[in-house]
Amino acid sequence: MVLKYIGVIALAASAVLSGFYFSNSLNKRVAMLSAMLLFIEDVSVQIRYKQADIFWVLKHAVSMTFSKDLPFKNKLCEIDEELNEASVNQILYESGVTEDDQKLICEFFCGLGKSDILGQLSHCEMYAKLLSEQVKIAKFEADDKGRLYRALSLFGSAAVVILLI
Amino acid sequence: MAERFDNAALGVCPRLREILSLLPRDIKSTVNEIRLRANAPLCLSSKSGQLFISNDSTVNYIYKSGLAIVTTEDIERSYNLLCGFSIYTHENEIRQGFVTLKGGHRAGICGTAIVKDGKTVLIRDVSSINIRIAREIKGVSNGLTEVNNGLLIAGPPLSGKTTVLRDLVRSISSGLISEPRRVSVVDCRGEIAACIGGVPQNDVGPCTDVITGCGKAEGLEMAIRTLGPQYIAFDEIGTIEEAEAVIYSLNSGVSVITTVHAGSVEELYKRPAVKAILASGAIKKVAFLASIGHPLLMCDVEILEGGNFLIKSEKEAFNGA
Numbered sequence: 001m002v003l004k005y006i007g008v009i010a011l012a013a014s015a016v017l018s019g020f021y022f023s024n025s026l027n028k029r030v031a032m033l034s035a036m037l038l039f040i041e042d043v044s045v046q047i048r049y050k051q052a053d054i055f056w057v058l059k060h061a062v063s064m065t066f067s068k069d070l071p072f073k074n075k076l077c078e079i080d081e082e083l084n085e086a087s088v089n090q091i092l093y094e095s096g097v098t099e100d101d102q103k104l105i106c107e108f109f110c111g112l113g114k115s116d117i118l119g120q121l122s123h124c125e126m127y128a129k130l131l132s133e134q135v136k137i138a139k140f141e142a143d144d145k146g147r148l149y150r151a152l153s154l155f156g157s158a159a160v161v162i163l164l165i
Numbered sequence: 166m167a168e169r170f171d172n173a174a175l176g177v178c179p180r181l182r183e184i185l186s187l188l189p190r191d192i193k194s195t196v197n198e199i200r201l202r203a204n205a206p207l208c209l210s211s212k213s214g215q216l217f218i219s220n221d222s223t224v225n226y227i228y229k230s231g232l233a234i235v236t237t238e239d240i241e242r243s244y245n246l247l248c249g250f251s252i253y254t255h256e257n258e259i260r261q262g263f264v265t266l267k268g269g270h271r272a273g274i275c276g277t278a279i280v281k282d283g284k285t286v287l288i289r290d291v292s293s294i295n296i297r298i299a300r301e302i303k304g305v306s307n308g309l310t311e312v313n314n315g316l317l318i319a320g321p322p323l324s325g326k327t328t329v330l331r332d333l334v335r336s337i338s339s340g341l342i343s344e345p346r347r348v349s350v351v352d353c354r355g356e357i358a359a360c361i362g363g364v365p366q367n368d369v370g371p372c373t374d375v376i377t378g379c380g381k382a383e384g385l386e387m388a389i390r391t392l393g394p395q396y397i398a399f400d401e402i403g404t405i406e407e408a409e410a411v412i413y414s415l416n417s418g419v420s421v422i423t424t425v426h427a428g429s430v431e432e433l434y435k436r437p438a439v440k441a442i443l444a445s446g447a448i449k450k451v452a453f454l455a456s457i458g459h460p461l462l463m464c465d466v467e468i469l470e471g472g473n474f475l476i477k478s479e480k481e482a483f484n485g486a
Contacts, residue, residue: 053251082242082250113251116287120253 008164012157019153023146028069029098030142033135035069036105037128042066044124047117054113055080071095083109104130166194166300173199173270173298178242181207184233187222202293203240206232244291247272252287257378260285261354269299269359269366299359300325301367306333308461310342312396315420315447317439319427320454326424327356327400329454329461331367333422334398338370348373349394351384356400385410389417398422408438415447423448430464430476443474451476 042061046052052060062073070076072095081087088109092102108127115123170193174185177199184207185199198210206228209216217225220233247264248255255264262285264272276291306329309316316333320326334357335341338348350373352358358365358375365375374392376384381399385407388394397414399407402423411421421442427433433451434440442448446468453462467475 047253051254053249053254055250057251082245113245113248113253115252116256116259117253 004164008161011164012161015157015160016153019149019151019156023142023149025096026138026142026146026149028096029101030135030138031069032071032097033101033131033138035066037131037135038064038066039070040108040124040128040131043112044121044128047120047124051117054083058112071097083112085110101134104134169268169270169298169300170194170196170199172268173266173296176243176247176266176270176272176296177201178239178246181233181235181239181243184218184220184222188218188224192216192224197298199296199298200293201235201240201243201295203235203237205235205293207235240291240294243294244274247274247294256287258355259288262288263354265355265359265361265366266296267361267366269301269355270296271299271354271356271359272296299356299367300328301331302328303332303335303368305329306336309333309336309452311450311463312337312342312422313420314449315415316422317402317442317448317451318422318424318454319433319451320424321428322426324454326426326454329452330398330400330422330424331357331369334373334396335368335370337396338372345370345372346395347393348396348398349388349392350375351379351381351388351397351399352377353379353381353384354400357398380406382406382410385414389414389419394419396420396422400424401426402438402442403436405438405441408441411442411447412445415445421447429453433476443476444468 039061042064043057046057046060050057058076058079061067062070062077067073072091075091079087079091085106088106089102091109092105097105104127108123111123112120167190171186174182177185181201192211195211195213196209196216197212200208200210202208207218209218214226217228217232219225219231225232245252247266252259258264259274262274264274266272273295274288274291275293275295276288278285279287279289305325309329312333318326318329334348334350337346339345348370350357350369352360352375355377357367358369358373358377359367360375360377365373369375374388374394376388379387381402382404385397385399388397397419400423402408402411402425411423414421425433425436425439427436427439443466449466451464451466453464462478464476464478467477469475
């Protein structure tokens with residue numbers, strides 16, 4: 001009997017936790033994209049006013065507090081070679097970034113350092129716009145789907161408890 | 166000198182750098198330039214002419230098959246490497262067709278110019294790169310001691326004018342001629358001090374301030390107003406605006422040391438900017454340089470009435486009227 005209760009509690013808890021986990025991952029995506037947006041702004045400012053090399057600019061942006069939500073920030077600090085698709089994908093590998101976001105972020109990094117200042121500023125501006133669209137979508141998903149996941153997990157676990165007891 | 170070659174080769178893409186690294190030391194020490202041209206063989210310029218390099222790092226004096234061919238990808242990778250993967254940081258230099266490398270070497274960039282409002286803003290589709298290996302020969306200016314009243318170093322291209330100027334700046338700043346003096350260097354093309362991140366890559370002495378990135382006339386004015394120099398040095402005087410800035414320095418009590426492309430006194434007279442400076446009395450000595458290692462021909466400039474001047478060597482006098 002005790003084992004049955006323990007099993008039911010464990011089942012209910014895992015249902016609740018998985019719902020909250022999925023909801024939380026949506027919120028994490030919002031935080032990551034918002035941080036990336038600020039990251040791009042900082043890169044743009046540093047290119048405009050410091051005109052330092054791209055590795056310094058990236059390190060500076062990583063050192064800012066908003067970068068704490070970027071899961072790939074540590075790998076970004078280590079880069080000292082050309083930012084191309086292979087090297088950027090290596091940075092983003094296993095960072096938990098969704099495929100669409102990864103594609104956008106990869107394109108942004110690959111374009112860094114490849115043109116004059118005006119070109120770089122336009123590049124940053126364009127990707128900031130594209131990312132802010134992604135942030136809007138991510139926020140909507142986090143609000144909408146997040147609530148749904150949480151509610152489903154709670155009701156699901158309640159149903160499991162009722163059915164098994 | 167072989168070390169300087171290896172240092173300059175750091176600006177070449179890894180594939181070609183590996184080929185260059187295996188060259189014999191005696192070849193490396195005679196090379197002046199590393200030339201990369203798209204779909205053409207890897208080439209070096211040396212005292213003995215053009216050298217073509219094979220894939221196995223052998224040196225050929227004639228154009229034949231089996232040479233290391235430079236691809237467009239090699240050029241692009243080298244270009245990105247030269248710019249430290251940050252083209253925007255070298256925007257001003259690229260506009261003038263070059264990039265300064267660590268160690269004071271200079272890479273000439275050739276490609277399609279992007280022009281805006283009649284001015285080159287960038288170079289795209291880079292087709293060739295010429296890395297000129299910087300030569301810092303200490304003591305090459307040892308014979309030049311009379312620099313208090315300004316000095317013009319004249320000579321044909323590749324005669325070593327900049328090398329002499331750089332060494333002279335070092336000597337004045339280090340106190341090798343008299344006591345150490347404050348020297349301002351207006352290094353527009355990064356050939357004298359070759360600053361990278363504010364640090365001169367060549368030895369220009371302890372009392373030298375370096376202005377880079379701006380025009381010569383503007384740099385001269387800036388140096389006189391803000392740095393309080395006793396000497397101002399810059400490379401290749403050319404325009405009337407620069408000449409006016411030099412004449413302005415005369416009234417500020419600053420001695421000017423500069424260079425000019427001129428193989429003879431006659432060629433010197435053909436340059437309006439030089440004529441204006443010499444006639445004003447801002448520079449009273451001219452040193453003619455045939456090539457590095459050859460003795461300098463020192464001439465005095467004598468100001469005549471009516472804005473005329475006379476260049477007098479030990480042997481003869483040239484009338485600059």
